[in-house]
Amino acid sequence: MNVLIAGAGRLGTRVAQVLAASGNGVTLVDVDEARVDAQRGQFEARLVVGDGSEAAVQERAGAAHADLVVAATGRDEDNLVISLLAKRRFAVPRVVARVNENENSWLFEQSWGVDSAVPAAAPIVSLIEEATGAADTVALLRLSSAGLGIIETAITAGSKAVGQPLGAVELPEGTLVATIVRNGDPTAPTPQTVPRPGDELLLVSHSAGEEEIHEAFQ
Known part of the structure; x- marks a missing residue:
């Protein structure tokens, strides 16, 4: 499975680590070059510096060939735009987005390209489950x-x-x-x-x- 993860914070990097270790092809994108550099050599993944909410950056990161996009930034507006671009522009089959602010949860639906939304209060394991569609969330890796x-x-x-x-x-x-x-x-x-x-x-x-x-x- 080819996975594009937007957001190299704690959540995004944890998801990237687990999916990469499970044998998936992972691309991790973040606008912060220092965050991206901090992940070099930590796990097997392609690292891209850029704003995942921009179509050109998603294209450079391989969104057109992605089976899954995970929008895991700390800003809901960015996660929505990332999801919409991935679904509408690049026809990504599965898009999962993290909801940071509960009052914005109503926006995270298919009209914005989101197949699965995960509340910020949910543990990281829940996002892994939503991303992979796995029924067994016990063994992440x-x-x-x-x-x-x-x-x-x-x-x-x-x-x-x-x-x-x-x-x-x-x-x-x-x-x-x-x-x-x-x-x-x-x-x-x-x-x-x-x-x-x-x-x-x-x-x-x-x-x-x-x-x-x-x-x-x-």
Whole structure:
């Protein structure tokens, strides 16, 4: 599958990493050259500097041959224009857009070229699901050589893991917390790290599923 992702922020790069690692041809576009440069060598993808809401940039990025476009910028107006161009100008079969402001959600429909809209409050895994059309959102990425899967869970105010260190959370056998994303910044946690509402955790596991991870943290 050929994928064009507009927006090299945390969301766009995470989606690009997962889809590239799954063997898809990924092109990542961002108007910020520094953001684009920061991704060089991080994963297998074609990197393009430019405004994805411009037809010339989408054409240069290969929109005419894309099976999927993901509009993942931090501006709803840009995501709408990106979606409309991809669908109407380049006839992209599937267009997924992130909705940053809830009051704009009514605009994210097929009249603007959007096949699937994902609210900003939804975890990143939801955008992966919408982008790929996959029914199974548990394993974002299968590392076949090691038999590992990456699972994401979001911490809310009602999560039982809030207020206790990660070392006290009873995880399924063969499972560890690889990354904690807090306020947009990913860090490697320690057993003393205490989850907070709004945190997103990425776990690596040999065999655990969504229900087991949910039971551990929620």
